[in-house]
Amino acid sequence: MLSSYERMIATRYLRPIKGEGFIFIVSMISLIGIAIGVAALIAVMSVMNGFRGELLDRILGVNGHMLVQGYDGRLDEWERLRKLTEQAPGVKMVTPLIQQQLMASRRNLSAGVIVRGQVPSDVRNHPMVSKNIVEGSLADFKDGEPVIALGSKLAGQLLARVGDSISLISPEGQVTPFGVTPRIASYRVVAIFEVGVFDYDNAFILMPMETAQNYFRMGSSVSGLEVVVNDPDKIDATINALTPVVQPYGAIVDWRSLNRSLFEALEVERVVMFWILSIIIVVAVFNIVSSLIMLVRAKSKDIAILRTMGASRASVMRVFMLAGTSIGALGTLTGMGLGFLLLAFRTEIVQGASTLFGIALWNPEVRFLSEMPSKVELGEVLATVGISLLLTVLATLYPSWRAANTDPVQVLRYE
Structure with a gap:
């Protein structure tokens, strides 16, 4: 335990005094470096966690966790x-769809x-779509009607608004003596949605199921079943139970197969960024x-005088360890406050920097999401604080x- 005089001496050594200003400046640089x-x-780790979590939620919210596709x-x-699929363990919801x-x-x-054809009631009960309607409504989104709902970015590309007609062109048309004629049909826009994932807002069109079946000439068939499970991370049990049932009709594709490269890249980037940014703390510790x-x-x-007055070596060591650790602890606390402040104003900071430098620092076409998300993980914050304090103590x-x-004899010999 630290005695009162050890704390007093360590505190005095941290204050700037005449003739030792340079030491104080170096200490403050260390504190600022650790804080940064x-x-x-x-x-950065909170933004990357938020990006991964938000992207996962939105992608799975639109696509579901598993897709049963017909062979042809x-x-x-x-x-x-x-x-049969609804009876499998862990299955929460199964919805038919047509997608081309x-x-x-x-x-x-x-x-x-x-183009995704879905039962109108399934679309209305889908929170990712129904709660993100920016124009129009799903009231007229009915089976058999020539109506569609499309993403906001796609509406911007086509300069379309609610009430306008959009033509859909399929290369699989009628065979004539002059070749294959593309199939063209016009549909009225009744709703525009914005789910926040650029790829979906920029390309997706929703169509009532019967309307899609008529357009694609599928009769009463569908192209697949979209499956939502209770826990996406435990989807293997559901797949193992469904495989024997599904094999005669089609194949199963889960969310990990569809987005494997994306999420593996995010995980690698997350680990690499953690260790690269830790180097800043290491430099400050030096x-x-x-x-x-x-x-x-x-x-x-001063040390020699303390030793001659009876201070032990351990006591002197504790004084200087306390002085150095105090710099690291204060820098760590300052860094925590600064980090949470950056997260609170991250959108304003990105917008200001984009305006200042004249470039789009957060491009939805590259980042998939329209806004920069964040998610603070307590374990990662504690790990960051622990690494900072551990390196400080070692230093x-x-x-x-x-x-x-x-x-003391060598120091005070000529005094």
Whole structure:
């Protein structure tokens, strides 16, 4: 335990005094370096956690956790298969869908789109879509009607609003003596949604199930079943139970297979960024070593006097360890506050920097999400604080050991 005089001496050594201003400046640089390193780690890791979590939630919210696809793009006995799938362990919801890539055009504008046919009630009960309608409503989104709902970015590409008509063009048209004629049909826009994932807002068109079946000439068939489970991380048990049931009709594709490369890249980037940003703390810790070594040399006479007055080597070592650790602890606390402040104003900071430098620092086309998310993980914050304090304590060991081994006879010989 630290005695009162050890705390008093360590506190005095931390204050700037005449002739030792340079040591104080080096100490403050160390404190600022640790604060910047801790703040950068907390802010960057929280943004990356938020990005991964938000992206996962939105992608799975739109696509579901698992897809049962027909071998030839059709599931004829989908109603029977749906009942069997609903009985599998861990399954929360099963919805039929038709999904194909087409070309959409309006006047002289065109864009590649993904048309998804779904039962209107399933779309209305889907919070990711129904709670993100930015224009129009799903009241007129009814089976058999020539109506569609599309993403906000796609609406911007086609300059379309609610009430406008959009033509959908399929290359699989009618065979004529002059070749294959593309199939073209017009549909009225009744709703525009914005789920926050750029790829979906920029390409997706929702269509009532019966309307999609008529357009794609699928009769009463669908192209697949979308499955939502209770726990996406424990989907293997559901897949193992469904595989024997599904094999005669089609194949199972889960969310990990569909997005494996994306989430593996995010995980690698997260680990690499953690260790790269930790280097900032390591550099700041070296400054603590330098400042303590200079402090030991400047206070050699004080140390000798303390030793002659009965202070033990352990006591002297604790004084300098406390001085160095105080710098690291104060820098860590300052960094925590700065990191949380950066997270609180992250959107304003990004917008200000983008305006200042004239570049888009957060481009939805690259980042998938429209806004920068964040998610603070308590374990990572504690790990960052723990690493910072551990490195600080290790940095004080050598200078403190040198101070404790100061020979009073050699220092005071000519005094």
